[in-house]
Amino acid sequence: MQKRFAAALLLLVGWCAAVGAEAPRLLVLPFELSAAQPQEYLRRAVPDVLANRIGQSRDVVVVPADVPAEALAGRSPFSAAVAQELGKARRADYVLSGRVTEIGKRFSVDAALFDVKSGALVERYSAEGGDLSELIPKLGEIGQSVRQSFAARASTAPAAAAPAPAAPPPAATAQAAPARKTWISKPLAVEIRGIAIGPVAERGRADIVVLTRQEVRVYRRRGEDLELVTRYAANRSVDNIGVDVADLDGDGLAEIYVTGAAPSNALASYVLRWNGSALQPLATAVPWHLRLVQLADGPALLGQARSFDKLFDGPIRRLAWRDGKLVAGDALPLPGHVTLYSFVVADVNGDGKQEVVSLQSRSPLMVYDLQGRVLASGAKYGQSAVYVEDKRANNDAQPEEAQLPGRLRAVTLPGNGLGFLAAQNQESIGVFYRARNFTGGNVVALRWQDDGLEEVWRTEQLAYVADFQVSELQPSGEPMLVIATVSDFEGMLSKPRSFLVVTPLGK
Amino acid sequence: MKRTALALALGGLFIAPAAQAQHSVASTFDAKLGGYVQLNTTWDSDENDDDNPSSMRKSAIKPGDPGQNQRTLRWTDTRTRLFLDVRGSELWGAKTRAYTEMDFDGLKLDETKGTTSASNANTPRLRRAYMRFDWTNTWALLGQQTLLFYDAVSPFGTTYIEGVASGRGGMTGGSRNRAPAFFAGHRLHFGGSTLEVIGSLARHTTDNEPAGGINDSGTRAERPAYETMVKYSMPLFGREALAAVSTYWGEEKLNNGAATAAALRTQKLRSVGTGLQGALPLGPVTPIGAFEVRGSWFRATNMSKWNLGSNASTANSTFSNIGLIQPVHAHGGWAEVNWQITPKYGLALGGGRARDDREDVRAIGGTSVKIQDNQGYWLMGTWQDGPWGFMAAISNVDTMWVQPNNNAETRNDSQEIHFVFRYSF
Numbered sequence: 001m002q003k004r005f006a007a008a009l010l011l012l013v014g015w016c017a018a019v020g021a022e023a024p025r026l027l028v029l030p031f032e033l034s035a036a037q038p039q040e041y042l043r044r045a046v047p048d049v050l051a052n053r054i055g056q057s058r059d060v061v062v063v064p065a066d067v068p069a070e071a072l073a074g075r076s077p078f079s080a081a082v083a084q085e086l087g088k089a090r091r092a093d094y095v096l097s098g099r100v101t102e103i104g105k106r107f108s109v110d111a112a113l114f115d116v117k118s119g120a121l122v123e124r125y126s127a128e129g130g131d132l133s134e135l136i137p138k139l140g141e142i143g144q145s146v147r148q149s150f151a152a153r154a155s156t157a158p159a160a161a162a163p164a165p166a167a168p169p170p171a172a173t174a175q176a177a178p179a180r181k182t183w184i185s186k187p188l189a190v191e192i193r194g195i196a197i198g199p200v201a202e203r204g205r206a207d208i209v210v211l212t213r214q215e216v217r218v219y220r221r222r223g224e225d226l227e228l229v230t231r232y233a234a235n236r237s238v239d240n241i242g243v244d245v246a247d248l249d250g251d252g253l254a255e256i257y258v259t260g261a262a263p264s265n266a267l268a269s270y271v272l273r274w275n276g277s278a279l280q281p282l283a284t285a286v287p288w289h290l291r292l293v294q295l296a297d298g299p300a301l302l303g304q305a306r307s308f309d310k311l312f313d314g315p316i317r318r319l320a321w322r323d324g325k326l327v328a329g330d331a332l333p334l335p336g337h338v339t340l341y342s343f344v345v346a347d348v349n350g351d352g353k354q355e356v357v358s359l360q361s362r363s364p365l366m367v368y369d370l371q372g373r374v375l376a377s378g379a380k381y382g383q384s385a386v387y388v389e390d391k392r393a394n395n396d397a398q399p400e401e402a403q404l405p406g407r408l409r410a411v412t413l414p415g416n417g418l419g420f421l422a423a424q425n426q427e428s429i430g431v432f433y434r435a436r437n438f439t440g441g442n443v444v445a446l447r448w449q450d451d452g453l454e455e456v457w458r459t460e461q462l463a464y465v466a467d468f469q470v471s472e473l474q475p476s477g478e479p480m481l482v483i484a485t486v487s488d489f490e491g492m493l494s495k496p497r498s499f500l501v502v503t504p505l506g507k
Numbered sequence: 508m509k510r511t512a513l514a515l516a517l518g519g520l521f522i523a524p525a526a527q528a529q530h531s532v533a534s535t536f537d538a539k540l541g542g543y544v545q546l547n548t549t550w551d552s553d554e555n556d557d558d559n560p561s562s563m564r565k566s567a568i569k570p571g572d573p574g575q576n577q578r579t580l581r582w583t584d585t586r587t588r589l590f591l592d593v594r595g596s597e598l599w600g601a602k603t604r605a606y607t608e609m610d611f612d613g614l615k616l617d618e619t620k621g622t623t624s625a626s627n628a629n630t631p632r633l634r635r636a637y638m639r640f641d642w643t644n645t646w647a648l649l650g651q652q653t654l655l656f657y658d659a660v661s662p663f664g665t666t667y668i669e670g671v672a673s674g675r676g677g678m679t680g681g682s683r684n685r686a687p688a689f690f691a692g693h694r695l696h697f698g699g700s701t702l703e704v705i706g707s708l709a710r711h712t713t714d715n716e717p718a719g720g721i722n723d724s725g726t727r728a729e730r731p732a733y734e735t736m737v738k739y740s741m742p743l744f745g746r747e748a749l750a751a752v753s754t755y756w757g758e759e760k761l762n763n764g765a766a767t768a769a770a771l772r773t774q775k776l777r778s779v780g781t782g783l784q785g786a787l788p789l790g791p792v793t794p795i796g797a798f799e800v801r802g803s804w805f806r807a808t809n810m811s812k813w814n815l816g817s818n819a820s821t822a823n824s825t826f827s828n829i830g831l832i833q834p835v836h837a838h839g840g841w842a843e844v845n846w847q848i849t850p851k852y853g854l855a856l857g858g859g860r861a862r863d864d865r866e867d868v869r870a871i872g873g874t875s876v877k878i879q880d881n882q883g884y885w886l887m888g889t890w891q892d893g894p895w896g897f898m899a900a901i902s903n904v905d906t907m908w909v910q911p912n913n914n915a916e917t918r919n920d921s922q923e924i925h926f927v928f929r930y931s932f
Contacts, residue, residue, distance in 0.1 A: 237849055264788060285745040337597070374597055379537055394658055
């Protein structure tokens with residue numbers, strides 16, 4: 001019986017983990033009593049014991065059980081409607097309810113776990129024993145199993161972390177990060193080009209903004225589901241190529257900054273914000289590539305121009321709102337080849353000076369000092385399926401196209417200090433300029449080691465990685481790695497399919 | 508033994524540094540093979556035995572020519588293109604690149620002079636081969652590349668059909684407008700505006716006459732061609748407006764084709780050109796697309812080999828008047844309105860004209876009619892989705908000839924319809 005309980009609870013924990021890596025909120029309801037002579041104190045004592053045992057885990061938050069027994073009077077403890085009603089009232093993600101049955105000298109505890117959002121019955125449990133003197137130990141064992149399962153969830157290697165396959169880093173740096181549960185969304189019938197996370201439609205929430213070629217979509221995770229909050233269709237003449245969110249006006253809601261490539265080698269970027277019921281443009285036809293970058297003095301919105309024959313032309317500048325318009329400010333003193341989308345300024349090697357880590361189209365990862373000297377180079381990262389015209393067609397020369405380099409982020413890697421995250425996509429045949437056939441991708445964590453950036457860990461093999469973000473999806477939650485993958489690209493005869501993958505950042 | 512030791516020592520010299528640098532060097536190169544497969548299908552209102560099927564017709568058929576009203580449908584894949592694009596490590600702070608490009612539109616059968624032809628012969632041809640160095644705002648290029656002169660702006664469908672503004676209409680789209688050269692450029696940024704200054708030393712094209720030919724390496728030019736361009740671009744309607752002025756100067760030495768040095772007579776003749784080019788966005792990007800007008804104007808002498816004008820000089824075919832040859836002056840240009848409806852669909856309507864100075868044409872002499880005025884108009888639509896591309900175009904060429912000896916005019920027009928199918932990889 002204990003094994004069944006343990007297995008069931010493992011499933012429960014796994015499922016809970018799948019719902020989200022932040023601690024789920026669990027409400028334990030008063031148990032119904034069924035006995036020839038019901039002993040009323042058990043109605044309260046059983047859930048109290050369970051809550052106490054389960055609540056010792058840091059990986060689950062037990063909601064105070066302030067539900068009066070009268071609230072359940074005449075209602076089945078196995079009713080999904082009841083679980084949803086009471087769970088929602090107390091902002092719980094799950095509800096555990098049940099019944100204690102006493103027949104003769106034996107008892108049975110039957111319980112059920114419900115998903116508050118969907119009302120689905122997640123799992124049933126049952127245990128039985130001799131006289132009631134065995135009840136508390138049985139409940140204790142259940143609680144213990146729950147704790148152990150949650151603990152196991154938190155300490156197992158992140159599914160997102162498998163050893164680096166090729167050219168493993170030195171043993172001193174290679175780490176088999178603990179396995180953790182990964183949540184994968186339902187398939188989305190779009191080809192994702194970028195993602196961003198922030199409180200777009202509700203203060204304090206972590207909405208997930210998904211960018212496609214023509215649309216901006218805002219999703220929110222509710223339990224296991226991904227709920228579409230709103231969507232915004234861009235100008236048909238514009239191809240969306242990049243997205244970030246930031247609350248630059250300080251109203252508690254993040255604006256969405258979308259870079260749009262327009263005909264004639266122009267940029268027609270735009271900014272959206274939530275007006276209470278929908279996304280509305282705050283600015284349009286902004287002639288800048290846009291990117292939110294973490295600088296030494298905090299996050300900054302940066303821009304870079306485009307010209308007839310250069311996808312990135314001129315210096316990278318700070319952008320700021322002035323009189324309702326985005327205007328360019330100071331140019332950042334960066335090495336000349338650094339382009340907007342993929343760079344980080346940080347003390348990479350711990351020498352007390354700032355260095356620049358940069359991803360550029362068709363180049364390996366580069367580390368420069370601020371004078372532009374190359375300090376190190378690495379493998380190739382940030383391969384992307386987004387092509388943008390780099391140079392116009394001229395006379396009989398076809399236009400040149402550039403792969404938009406993928407995102408590069410500096411993060412604090414648990415147990416490893418300052419690190420960098422980048423996507424690495426693999427191709428079946430990587431020799432062709434335009435015809436790309438991505439077979440999969442990973443997000444790779446890097447950190448400075450000796451005289452270069454070495455891999456610390458990489459996620460398990462996913463589909464093509466379109467973009468990623470690191471975010472605390474829940475307030476005071478642990479940092480999560482949110483990855484947008486594309487398993488099917490949009491084509492003349494094929495429908496697109498993408499997924500969002502959420503995994504703890506891990507070590 | 509000594510030889511072996513020497514070889515090992517030399518080998519060691521190369522191997523040791525390579526081994527030391529293996530980690531970074533091996534990962535800094537990126538080589539891509541690219542290009543496209545292209546099918547051009549061209550319908551002509553009059554038989555065309557002069558132009559490549561993948562080019563727009565240079566001139567109308569002469570009235571009374573047997574080919575008049577002989578409709579033709581021509582097919583070719585010779586514009587299929589392959590390239591190898593290698594990006595190397597940073598050198599002295601510069602991004603480095605080596606680019607080699609070829610197609611199958613090379614020397615036609617039995618055509619040793621490189622004259623244009625309607626032939627479907629598919630000889631490989633080296634189009635471009637250069638190394639390029641890009642610093643932040645400065646760049647340099649060494650190798651075979653399209654001429655700098657008159658190369659700032661081109662018509663919309665230029666990669667599908669060469670010579671869109673008609674071969675004589677003022678666009679450098681001909682097969683010999685790429686030459687080995689040195690280029691250097693520098694960009695200056697003024698707020699949102701950019702000024703770029705470019706200079707070039709190039710092989711001066713000296714073919715089309717005795718001692719010339721498609722394989723010409725500049726044998727009759729003692730000096731290189733000097734080219735300059737100043738290009739200014741500025742933001743307009745959230746897009747970019749561009750204006751450029753460019754110049755060309757080259758000098759060749761003509762000869763009378765004598766068999767002996769004693770009989771040789773020579774004369775220097777210059778090719779000089781000035782071009783103005785521009786692109787102007789017509790408003791911002793709108794939900795129905797983006798509009799733009801582009802155009803070019805030129806004034807040139809002895810530059811028909813670059814399709815700037817129809818006649819090079821007053822020389823006749825026998826060079827009997829060496830020492831008295833004068834260049835033919837020409838002027839012209841083209842203008843086009845583009846409508847990029849969506850990133851996938853585009854339309855363009857344009858026209859071009861090239862006109863030689865009448866008296867220069869008459870100075871050629873003889874009774875053979877010479878083209879003096881040439882005009883072309885075109886409407887084209889393109890569709891591009893990922894690697895797939897398609898273009899349909901209809902064009903009209905209106906030509907006026909002059910008979911030098913009596914100044915009589917003749918005029919005619921011809922039409923073409925192009926369908927181009929492309930798969931890029």
